[in-house]
Amino acid sequence: MTITITAFERSPDGGKGLARDTRVRWALEEVGQPYEVRLVSFQAMKEPAHLALHPFGQIPTYEEGDLALFETGAIVFHIAERHAGLLPRDANGRARAVAWMFAAVNSVEPAILELVTAKILEGDKPWTKDRLPLIEDRVRNRLGQLSRRLGDADWLDGDFSAGDLMMVSVLLRLRSSGLLDEYPNLAAYVARGEARPAYKRAFAAQLAINAAAPPAG
Amino acid sequence: MTITITAFERSPDGGKGLARDTRVRWALEEVGQPYEVRLVSFQAMKEPAHLALHPFGQIPTYEEGDLALFETGAIVFHIAERHAGLLPRDANGRARAVAWMFAAVNSVEPAILELVTAKILEGDKPWTKDRLPLIEDRVRNRLGQLSRRLGDADWLDGDFSAGDLMMVSVLLRLRSSGLLDEYPNLAAYVARGEARPAYKRAFAAQLAINAAAPPAG
Numbered sequence: 395m396t397i398t399i400t401a402f403e404r405s406p407d408g409g410k411g412l413a414r415d416t417r418v419r420w421a422l423e424e425v426g427q428p429y430e431v432r433l434v435s436f437q438a439m440k441e442p443a444h445l446a447l448h449p450f451g452q453i454p455t456y457e458e459g460d461l462a463l464f465e466t467g468a469i470v471f472h473i474a475e476r477h478a479g480l481l482p483r484d485a486n487g488r489a490r491a492v493a494w495m496f497a498a499v500n501s502v503e504p505a506i507l508e509l510v511t512a513k514i515l516e517g518d519k520p521w522t523k524d525r526l527p528l529i530e531d532r533v534r535n536r537l538g539q540l541s542r543r544l545g546d547a548d549w550l551d552g553d554f555s556a557g558d559l560m561m562v563s564v565l566l567r568l569r570s571s572g573l574l575d576e577y578p579n580l581a582a583y584v585a586r587g588e589a590r591p592a593y594k595r596a597f598a599a600q601l602a603i604n605a606a607a608p609p610a611g
Numbered sequence: 612m613t614i615t616i617t618a619f620e621r622s623p624d625g626g627k628g629l630a631r632d633t634r635v636r637w638a639l640e641e642v643g644q645p646y647e648v649r650l651v652s653f654q655a656m657k658e659p660a661h662l663a664l665h666p667f668g669q670i671p672t673y674e675e676g677d678l679a680l681f682e683t684g685a686i687v688f689h690i691a692e693r694h695a696g697l698l699p700r701d702a703n704g705r706a707r708a709v710a711w712m713f714a715a716v717n718s719v720e721p722a723i724l725e726l727v728t729a730k731i732l733e734g735d736k737p738w739t740k741d742r743l744p745l746i747e748d749r750v751r752n753r754l755g756q757l758s759r760r761l762g763d764a765d766w767l768d769g770d771f772s773a774g775d776l777m778m779v780s781v782l783l784r785l786r787s788s789g790l791l792d793e794y795p796n797l798a799a800y801v802a803r804g805e806a807r808p809a810y811k812r813a814f815a816a817q818l819a820i821n822a823a824a825p826p827a828g
């Protein structure tokens with residue numbers, strides 16, 4: 395059955411790979427599954443046809459036969475469950491990999507989202523300059539904890555897993571802030587993720603779309 | 612094998628059920644699994660023995676034989692996978708329930724966390740009064756989308772699932788803000804969750820600990 399995902403017709407990041415379809419593309423590349431992409435405009439994302447697929451009017455979505463899924467973490471997990479390569483075979487290792495998937499989106503990403511929100515949605519507010527250091531310290535708190543747990547290991551728990559895929563993807567959002575570089579083992583961890591051939595293919599695929607998109611305006 | 616979870620020795624909410632052990636207790640009650648609770652002080656949560664269980668120094672954790680898990684979503688999913696009652700039997704329905712679990716923690720909870728953070732961590736800042744309406748509108752955006760998807764259904768996708776357990780738990784954090792009451796179908800949805808006997812047992816169990824805790828200070 396054909397797998398079809400949705401992605402931005404033109405990503406707000408201009409092709410830096412931070413839109414969430416990159417996470418799903420990466421998972422599909424890791425397990426060697428071909429997929430098709432349906433591009434969606436900002437306007438179409440808020441219309442009934444897309445809202446039927448994704449209640450929050452976002453991308454990516456995932457369609458395969460009579461299954462329609464939304465929410466990146468769930469899509470990556472679905473792919474990881476159906477195909478070898480992203481989850482350990484033993485039940486306990488698998489449960490721990492799922493723990494890192496949830497940790498990425500619920501324990502690490504919220505502080506990073508707050509930083510992104512402050513810069514983008516509240517960038518013009520008078521308080522943002524004074525607020526940013528507070529948010530950065532909350533991000534550092536999480537990064538410090540994650541750095542201590544990772545130590546000098548390559549990946550969070552044994553071999554590369556869907557947990558690492560999600561955590562690296564979340565941390566990539568911090569690159570432009572410089573915060574990641576304060577934790578050399580985390581910076582190296584993210585670089586290891588980016589060096590994976592599957593990530594490189596996923597990144598190139600989203601870049602090709604955004605490089606071809608007409609200029610904004 | 613005995614299941615042991617951790618919970619606050621004294622919850623910051625004084626027993627309102629908002630600490631995340633309530634979500635795990637609720638899942639265990641839904642599937643009828645007995646469990647033991649180990650109470651952890653704020654100080655002990657930051658010490659090596661607990662950090663070995665939970666890299667972010669929080670509760671709850673979950674121990675069962677040689678499995679040790681952290682991260683509420685992953686623990687609830689583990690319980691739902693091992694025992695009947697929290698996931699549909701058909702593969703597609705199960706994948707969609709997982710989507711709602713991730714949606715609860717990654718699409719709905721971040722805006723709610725931002726509201727909680729603004730009130731608690733930044734409550735004394737000069738900008739908070741002007742910022743709160745912006746955050747509340749971001750929460751309303753998500754609630755509106757969720758409300759439209761739920762419509763007049765009892766639960767998000769067919770029977771009650773781990774997705775509803777997580778979503779109701781996330782929405783419960785909004786009760787004191789009054790925002791939930793602006794969406795009558797969501798308020799009724801949360802009330803349906805709270806009316807479940809398993810939720811009531813979970814709530815009573817955490818309240819019993821906090822009611823017995825010595826007063827703060």
